[in-house]
Amino acid sequence: MGNTKLEISTQARILFNEKGYTNVSLREIAKAAGTTIGNLTYHFPQKEDLLLSIQDNLYTDFLTDLFEKKELLDGKDLLNIIINSFTKIKKNRNENEFFYRSIISLCTESPIIAKNVEDFQKRIFHFYFESFLKLKKSAILRNDIADEQYQTLAYIMVYMSYLWIQEATPYYDPSLPQIEVDTGFQHLIYPYLTKKGIEDYSAMVK
Known part of the structure; x- marks a missing residue:
């Protein structure tokens, strides 16, 4: 039963990415998952339930x-978690493009x-902001920059994560360089x- 539910969710995500969330029916998902519409609706009564599961x-x-x-880490190890989170954000967007392209309408x-x-x-905001303050104390991030500026940095990063590949953003403008979200975060920090x-960062992003 668990495998069936996972397969339904996996196939739904694939179809949503290919056609868009609103253009996919539960019947299409059931067929792609190799199951019946009755079995699908047993696990996910509404299409929104599938979306909530994916989210x-x-x-x-x-x-x-x-x-x-996170609570046990500081310094270089904490910076590494932050850098890795940028890669994870990009991976999530690639695997769930439908969600991030249409997040406002959803x-x-x-x-x-x-x-x-x-x-x-x-x-996410509190994670980044609190982590920046810890890295500031451990001399990984600059001490001459006010806490309020690190708060703004965390805010901008949350904003970027939310809207980077949303429909009608600069990401799709062919006249602009196509910068990926992980690169944007790396350059921002x-x-x-x-x-x-910088020495620690350079070793992590090679």
Whole structure:
């Protein structure tokens, strides 16, 4: 039963990426998953339930990577978690493109999706901001920059993560360079690094 549910969710994500969330029916998903519409609706009564499952798995996986050992880490190890999170963000967008391309409309259509996004953004913001302050104390990030500026940096990163590949953003403008989200984050944080931080950072992004 567990494998069937996972297969349904996996095939739904593939179809949503190919056709867009609104253009895929539950019957199409059932066929792709090799199951019946009755079995699909047993696990996911509505298409929104599939979307919520994909969102929950996406967020849970990401937050686990961030918070599993965060309280025990500092300095270079904490910087490494942050750098790795940039790569994870890019991977998530590639694997769930439909969600991030249409996140504004999905939030408008589903108050539950919108609330989950809001809660996730708050946790990510506080993770980055608190981590920046710890790295500032450990001389990885610059001490001559005010805490408020690190707060703004964390805010911008959450904003970038939310909208990077949303429809009608500069990402799709052929007259502009196509910069990937992980590269954008790496370049954004670089000016805040100390000499020691740059040495550690350079070893991590090779």
